[in-house]
Amino acid sequence: MAEKETLYFTKEHEWIEIVNEDYVRIGISDYAVEQLGDVVFVDLPALNDEMEKEDEFATVESVKSSSEIYGPVTGKIAKVNDALEDEPEKLNESPFGEGWIVEVQTTEALDTSEWMDADAYDTYVSGL
Amino acid sequence: MMKETKLIFEQSKTGRQAYSLPENDVEMYDLSAELPEHLSRKAAAELPEVSELQLMRHYTALANNNFGIETGFYPLGSCTMKYNPKVNEDIARLDGFANIHPLQNPETTQGALQLMYGLQEDLKQVTGMDEISLQPAAGAQGEWAGLLVFKAYHEQNGDGQTRKTILVPDSAHGTNPASAAVAGYDVVEIKSNENGTVGVEALKAALGPDTAGLMLTNPNTLGLFEVDIVEIAEIVHEAGGLLYYDGANANAILGKSTPGEMGFDVVHLNLHKSFSTPHGGGGPGSGPIGVKSFLSPFLPVPRIEKDGDHYLLNSDYPLSIGRVKGYFGNFGVNVRAYAYIRSMGAEGLQQVSEDAVLHANYLKARLTDYYDTPYKQHCKHEFVLSGLRQKKQGVRTLDIAKRLLDYGFYAPTVYFPLIVEECLMIEPTETESKEMLDEFADAMITIAKEVEEQPEVLHEAPISKAVRRLDEVTAARKPKVIYQR
Numbered sequence: 001m002a003e004k005e006t007l008y009f010t011k012e013h014e015w016i017e018i019v020n021e022d023y024v025r026i027g028i029s030d031y032a033v034e035q036l037g038d039v040v041f042v043d044l045p046a047l048n049d050e051m052e053k054e055d056e057f058a059t060v061e062s063v064k065s066s067s068e069i070y071g072p073v074t075g076k077i078a079k080v081n082d083a084l085e086d087e088p089e090k091l092n093e094s095p096f097g098e099g100w101i102v103e104v105q106t107t108e109a110l111d112t113s114e115w116m117d118a119d120a121y122d123t124y125v126s127g128l
Numbered sequence: 129m130m131k132e133t134k135l136i137f138e139q140s141k142t143g144r145q146a147y148s149l150p151e152n153d154v155e156m157y158d159l160s161a162e163l164p165e166h167l168s169r170k171a172a173a174e175l176p177e178v179s180e181l182q183l184m185r186h187y188t189a190l191a192n193n194n195f196g197i198e199t200g201f202y203p204l205g206s207c208t209m210k211y212n213p214k215v216n217e218d219i220a221r222l223d224g225f226a227n228i229h230p231l232q233n234p235e236t237t238q239g240a241l242q243l244m245y246g247l248q249e250d251l252k253q254v255t256g257m258d259e260i261s262l263q264p265a266a267g268a269q270g271e272w273a274g275l276l277v278f279k280a281y282h283e284q285n286g287d288g289q290t291r292k293t294i295l296v297p298d299s300a301h302g303t304n305p306a307s308a309a310v311a312g313y314d315v316v317e318i319k320s321n322e323n324g325t326v327g328v329e330a331l332k333a334a335l336g337p338d339t340a341g342l343m344l345t346n347p348n349t350l351g352l353f354e355v356d357i358v359e360i361a362e363i364v365h366e367a368g369g370l371l372y373y374d375g376a377n378a379n380a381i382l383g384k385s386t387p388g389e390m391g392f393d394v395v396h397l398n399l400h401k402s403f404s405t406p407h408g409g410g411g412p413g414s415g416p417i418g419v420k421s422f423l424s425p426f427l428p429v430p431r432i433e434k435d436g437d438h439y440l441l442n443s444d445y446p447l448s449i450g451r452v453k454g455y456f457g458n459f460g461v462n463v464r465a466y467a468y469i470r471s472m473g474a475e476g477l478q479q480v481s482e483d484a485v486l487h488a489n490y491l492k493a494r495l496t497d498y499y500d501t502p503y504k505q506h507c508k509h510e511f512v513l514s515g516l517r518q519k520k521q522g523v524r525t526l527d528i529a530k531r532l533l534d535y536g537f538y539a540p541t542v543y544f545p546l547i548v549e550e551c552l553m554i555e556p557t558e559t560e561s562k563e564m565l566d567e568f569a570d571a572m573i574t575i576a577k578e579v580e581e582q583p584e585v586l587h588e589a590p591i592s593k594a595v596r597r598l599d600e601v602t603a604a605r606k607p608k609v610i611y612q613r
Contacts (some may be wrong), residue, residue, distance in 0.1 A: 038600075038601040038604075038605075040601060040604035040605045041604070041605075061604075063600050063601055063604060064543045065543065065546060088605060089605065
């Protein structure tokens with residue numbers, strides 16, 4: 001499980017773990033899952049699907065609502081956390097660990113300046 | 129109230145019967161000789177075996193546990209759960225409406241065609257539109273059909289390939305973005321301003337050569353009238369887009385204003401909401417669409433037209449989006465809506481909206497000291513409260529909704545619109561008495577006091593119903609959709 005302090009965050013509440021310079025792991029934040037409530041279904045992309053920055057790539061459904069998840073990078077889906085299909089509760093239990101959603105082989109250079117670190121993100125959500 | 133906890137399958141005892149079949153006078157034959165192997169059943173169907181009395185008690189108990197508008201107050205926001213007058217049912221059951229067939233020669237169904245034509249004419253007045261199609265089966269299908277009209281129009285103008293985006297405010301009914309997606313559009317969300325309405329500047333920023341149109345509900349889902357609608361219509365049209373009116377909240381504007389006057393190009397109405405036909409399990413619905421004349425070539429076919437004293441079906445519209453529903457829409461529902469419109473008359477419909485708006489504002493005023501009201505201005509036919517104050521005491525809006533069941537009310541719409549935290553969306557409708565509105569307000573106030581004094585009751589609610597708090601999470605994560613012994 002990644003430590004929250006090592007992750008980057010978007011305003012849309014995705015987190016990004018930089019595994020190496022062209023490979024990332026993506027999930028949604030603790031704040032996001034708390035807002036969603038109990039997650040009951042995750043609609044995952046297929047392996048090798050293209051991820052386009054700022055385009056939706058997955059959908060998370062909770063008892064309350066259904067929310068799209070947006071790609072923070074451009075690239076190709078290299079790994080999908082299929083376990084979420086049967087156990088969507090992993091998103092609630094461990095958003096930074098077993099609740100990760102996809103891993104992406106990026107095709108454009110990463111620009112971390114557009115993301116927030118954990119401290120900046122916590123400040124951001126406390127103002128929401 | 130009688131409790132019914134056993135499924136009918138669980139009551140089954142081998143050999144019990146509620147019905148005796150006549151003696152079989154068909155010769156026995158070998159089914160497997162005629163049916164492919166995989167289609168023939170290998171084991172007997174596990175049909176429940178019960179006596180006639182058990183059967184009657186089972187279904188009577190289920191009916192008693194049911195809740196409908198005739199059981200009690202049903203303030204489900206944006207759903208307009210008003211009373212459906214029984215005279216409409218009588219009329220829909222008349223032989224000439226109930227026992228005709230849509231494939232009959234139109235010469236023999238002139239009365240039914242006359243009714244549909246008359247309903248179209250009335251809906252033109254209600255909406256301020258030039259042409260109507262009664263075909264769509266309900267609201268979301270009306271939206272989809274209306275967006276196909278948008279698409280056909282842009283394609284005819286040669287910019288169908290560039291105009292690929294539908295704008296939708298963040299307070300919209302969920303069907304709006306869903307219908308746009310099904311119609312093949314990309315959806316862009318417009319943020320509401322601090323007054324809860326569409327911000328003109330945000331809209332301007334989103335408009336462009338890719339805009340196919342804007343979908344809007346007016347009054348919106350917060351129960352607020354979009355006061356900038358005329359300017360909104362102008363700037364959308366200037367950008368080459370069209371305006372779609374989601375008629376779910378039409379109960380607030382009958383006889384007061386029309387989508388046509390506001391500048392909308394396509395409209396759908398939910399006859400099962402505003403025009404008093406059964407819905408919410410008692411449907412089906414009906415979602416006619418209306419269009420301004422420049423869009424009429426694209427309406428679904430067949431269209432119902434009048435030639436002298438004669439009514440006919442005309443499919444000769446080469447630019448039509450085609451047929452969107454079998455036959456002529458949900459005819460029986462349209463009969464009820466027409467009966468309602470004719471019995472209310474223009475003045476009566478105006479009174480409907482006045483009373484609906486008055487009732488919502490009265491309830492809002494009575495509750496405003498006890499719950500957060502995120503938007504202070506007067507509302508139309510519905511309003512939103514926020515349970516944020518209660519959340520600080522550890523009680524969620526869901527708990528408040530469940531507690532209302534104990535007081536004998538159906539719960540309001542909750543957690544919608546999405547832009548209001550811990551939202552309760554309340555639509556009392558015009559058909560309730562002041563006494564009933566007061567009873568509901570009293571219950572809501574009592575609940576607000578319970579939050580302070582005994583919050584544990586709210587966490588356990590409902591405590592008086594046959595079924596207590598359901599485990600919605602497990603039901604959604606691990607649904608069991610068939611009975612297994």
